[in-house]
Amino acid sequence: MTVTQIASVRRFNRAWTEVTALLDDSYLHSGLTLPEARLVYEVTQRSPQPVVELRSRLQLDPGYTTRLLDRLAERGLLTRTVDPDDRRRQLVAVTDAGLAVASQLASRADTRVAELLDPLGPGERRALVGALDTVEGLLFGASADVLIRPARTGELGWVLTRHAQLYEEEYGWPGFEAAVAAIVADLLGHPDETRVWVAERAGRLLGSIACASDDASTARLRLLLVEPAARGHRLGVRLVDECVAYARAEGYERVVLHTQDALTAARAIYAKAGFTLDHTSSADSLDPNGLAEHWVLEL
Template identity: 25%
Template sequence: MKNTISQIRNFNRFYTSHIGMLKSNFLDSPYSLAEVRLLYEIGEQGSTTSQHLTELLSLDKGYVSRVLKTFLRDEIIEKIQSEEDKRAFIIKLTENGNNVLKILQSKSDQQIEKIIENLHSDEKELLVNSMQSIKTLLVTDYNKADLAKNVEFREGLKPGDIGYLIHVHGKLYTQESGYDMSFEKYVIKTFSEFLENYSAENDKIWLAEYNQQIVGCVAILERSDEEAQLRWFLTLPMFRGTGIGKKLLNTALEYCKDKKYKNLYLLTTSVQEKAISMYEKVGFVKTESVESLQWGQVLIEERYDLKLS
């Protein structure tokens, strides 16, 4: 935790200095960053109130009042008495205020362009995606389900996908189940066999991506005209409980039903309790169980079958 806090504080120091937040005159204007932000929100809202600005930006009511007095003095806002509540005043930008805001926005765009001018397109994409992740994770009412809103699903493989999937399987199963390096060797073997016998018509793989990074997968491999195997079902820990795994699994099951397979099976070990719970909820039944020594552990290998017709 201490290292996390230290890294966040280090980033804050870097970022506030990098974009000039510490300057009293932000973007060479007569206003500070907080004042410019208030001006931006007034323009963005079209019409608003002092109370709304205070709540929206979590600023002190007295501070907001002082800034608005400055804006009135500079004739960049106007206050109009509310028809609904005579005690309240509607705040809007004047024509002068709109012009000031446009100039500030143009300067801000130029500042950002200068900051990122030496970045390659992939680096810019990484930067923007990272910023989006920060926004999602740090909102006051953060919920893991919010991550799922930005997850995209696709069918099929792209160059590099299998290498990444091998990496993720090896890393996660070592961390969560204590498997040794021989498990990664096993995963490499399964994907090698998959590629050697791959049939685009009968073998399918679906991937979930967040910011173009794979965060979940599932595959269906045809074993005969009547039977298929479910393989490589996985969701990264931070995306568990968001519905990502459920959607991947249901997609695979719907495909099997459309193909009119009579039976779908999977192989797992008893330690994969969360995954097994999902399998059982959709109707899989344990049909085999045998003790074995592999991947550095004594394991209970299990087979689960789902009758589709």
């Protein structure tokens, strides 16, 4: 790396800090500092959660974390209790007041970003977002620190939303959102026969996959998704491996899936995992200009 490259990154950091007012004593006029607002946000993503995990994820000093939590508890935004499963640990949870503050902050943050983007034309906005995705992928996209875990209550809503948004942006297939909504509804309607996993890094969801039962011998892989900023780091491979390992452990004889011929990256992942193309069809294609593909993996 060169001195000029280092200076460019530092210059951007200073400009971004100034334009987003990150150093203000009252972040987005909330009466909270930025660290306090971040803590409230993190706890709303999983409530309750162990204080030690929260501190480790945000890389905060123990004493500093305690002081922040004390202030937020005094304001009635968070609570701390002893973990009934391990009395050496404390759990932190968000209150109704904390949820209201988090919602208000999210709305103000959205408004601030909209104000920043408003002077730009559509092409400039796409270029900016693409550049940010590139930055995130290059600096933070490695999947080694990404946790793949079972989806929690409410997170299937994120799975539906991101599928609808990304496929609209990248492919524009009519009826795709409705098709995904039907899959999500089916998964929710058969909780004993399905498993859904999400990929998470530092509180942000980066991907998903599901395994559903077709019949006693056949499992179906569904809802594979990897956020653009996390692509190219084998996260899709890890998600598929998770699904296949679960199906094998549950005693299924095969795993099947439905995809589209246009989804070249996903098709490569399936082939790498050992799936083979069984047949194609146009009748159930989500792409009006392409073919549906049906793949199978014998376990």
